[in-house]
Amino acid sequence: MTIKKLQKNLVQWYLENKRPLPWRESRDPYFIWISEVMLQQTTVQAVIPFFLRFKQRFPTIGSLAQAPLADVLEMWAGLGYYSRARNLHKAAQEIVRLKAFPHRYQDLLPLPGFGDYTSRAVASIAFGEPVGVVDGNVIRVLSRLYGQGFQFWKQDDKKMLQQRSDELCQNADAATVNQALMELGATICTPQSPACTLCPWSAFCKARQQGLTTTLPLKKPKKNLRYIAIEMHLHFKKNQIALVENHNLPFLKKTLMPPLKITQLQKKPKQYQFAHSITHYKIFVTTKKIATRPTHKNLQWYPVHQITKINPTSLLLKALKAESLLPQS
Numbered sequence: 331m332t333i334k335k336l337q338k339n340l341v342q343w344y345l346e347n348k349r350p351l352p353w354r355e356s357r358d359p360y361f362i363w364i365s366e367v368m369l370q371q372t373t374v375q376a377v378i379p380f381f382l383r384f385k386q387r388f389p390t391i392g393s394l395a396q397a398p399l400a401d402v403l404e405m406w407a408g409l410g411y412y413s414r415a416r417n418l419h420k421a422a423q424e425i426v427r428l429k430a431f432p433h434r435y436q437d438l439l440p441l442p443g444f445g446d447y448t449s450r451a452v453a454s455i456a457f458g459e460p461v462g463v464v465d466g467n468v469i470r471v472l473s474r475l476y477g478q479g480f481q482f483w484k485q486d487d488k489k490m491l492q493q494r495s496d497e498l499c500q501n502a503d504a505a506t507v508n509q510a511l512m513e514l515g516a517t518i519c520t521p522q523s524p525a526c527t528l529c530p531w532s533a534f535c536k537a538r539q540q541g542l543t544t545t546l547p548l549k550k551p552k553k554n555l556r557y558i559a560i561e562m563h564l565h566f567k568k569n570q571i572a573l574v575e576n577h578n579l580p581f582l583k584k585t586l587m588p589p590l591k592i593t594q595l596q597k598k599p600k601q602y603q604f605a606h607s608i609t610h611y612k613i614f615v616t617t618k619k620i621a622t623r624p625t626h627k628n629l630q631w632y633p634v635h636q637i638t639k640i641n642p643t644s645l646l647l648k649a650l651k652a653e654s655l656l657p658q659s
């Protein structure tokens with residue numbers, strides 16, 4: 331197989347089969363960036379309504395930069411991983427200060443929340459820089475195409491995958507190649523049952539030839555599940571709740587939360603009000619409504635009815651619903 335042939339077949343297939351998605355309607359780097367951030371950890375179908383609402387509320391990067399953070403978090407509510415929304419807001423302010431959206435991958439990389447993947451995706455899709463992307467779809471497709479068990483969680487193998495992906499973007503329309511590669515992974519070369527007969531690379535694919543489509547890509551070894559008990563102290567006065575920035579939980583960093591008592595556990599406890607999962611943490615929550623004045627430092631009071639703006643994380647919303655302080659929905 332030659333790179334040229336791979337590019338030709340892939341691009342032709344993409345142009346004939348790509349899904350009409352709202353962020354594909356323009357090459358505006360702002361919308362491409364927003365969609366790429368939303369699409370991390372979330373499916374295309376789930377992202378579409380969020381993207382359209384976000385675009386309507388913040389139609390320009392300037393409008394996002396100027397908006398209060400609480401409004402950005404509110405528009406993000408339901409997508410999870412709220413640090414992404416905070417970083418979007420910070421990066422928008424930085425780009426406005428720069429007076430132009432950086433074009434190159436290397437110049438995007440220092441912006442808040444722009445990791446390797448996002449910088450490469452925006453630089454290539456919006457500005458045509460010939461840099462490849464490596465996400466879950468790309469890992470799967472390239473592992474199968476080359477019939478290679480890349481241990482993508484290790485630096486050396488990740489580098490090899492990056493080189494393979496970069497190669498595909500050389501002397502080609504990188505915006506189309508990258509989108510095509512991700513589209514192929516999302517629609518044809520799917521995890522469970524790849525539709526090889528419809529694949530533009532079926533004649534070249536080593537995994538198909540060697541019957542390895544079910545064994546590739548390799549699976550990343552799972553992190554052990556960690557158990558945490560949280561006692562959430564809900565201090566109230568006149569429909570206001572006391573919140574403080576979280577620095578103690580290993581997740582939801584800098585998010586406003588009620589004061590918490592945190593205990594690391596070896597196993598599931600016998601008593602708790604509800605359980606919640608964030609990445610590899612299993613969290614067992616009990617809540618306590620407390621009438622006495624809180625003694626914690628740096629507490630601030632916020633109206634309960636604004637909680638979905640201030641902290642829309644499902645962990646807190648579940649706790650407030652459990653205490654009937656928010657309506658069940």
Ligand code: SF4
Pocket residue numbers: 471474475518519520524525526527529530531532533535536537538543
């Ligand atoms: S031939 Fe099958 S396994 Fe190989 S890249 Fe295409 S869809 Fe994936």
